[in-house]
Amino acid sequence: MRRILVPIMGILDSAEFKEVFFGRSYKLLKQEAEKYEDIYNNELDILLNLYIYLILHGYKEELIKLLKIDIDQQKDIIYKDGKYY
Numbered sequence: 001m002r003r004i005l006v007p008i009m010g011i012l013d014s015a016e017f018k019e020v021f022f023g024r025s026y027k028l029l030k031q032e033a034e035k036y037e038d039i040y041n042n043e044l045d046i047l048l049n050l051y052i053y054l055i056l057h058g059y060k061e062e063l064i065k066l067l068k069i070d071i072d073q074q075k076d077i078i079y080k081d082g083k084y085y
Contacts, residue, residue, distance in 0.1 A: 001032045005051060005067065013068075022060060029055050 033052040036042055042049070054063040 001029060001048065001051070005029075018064070026055070026060070 033055040036044065036049075036052055039049045039052050039056075044052070050066065051063065054060075054066065
């Protein structure tokens, strides 16, 4: 799944690319995401599980927004009271 997501992160502003992405790559992403029955309890990191959740629930625009965020510039992930922030 990372092999599909990482290359597209920098080119999501193109309307033409979005059309190709959702027409072709998104189907493959959904097939890969369906392999993880429990996104709350698996070996994947939090961010990848969030991508999977968005894909499985059809949140395409939210997925694009998340992929556009420069994760390296974000603060640490905090776990409190059973939730991640």
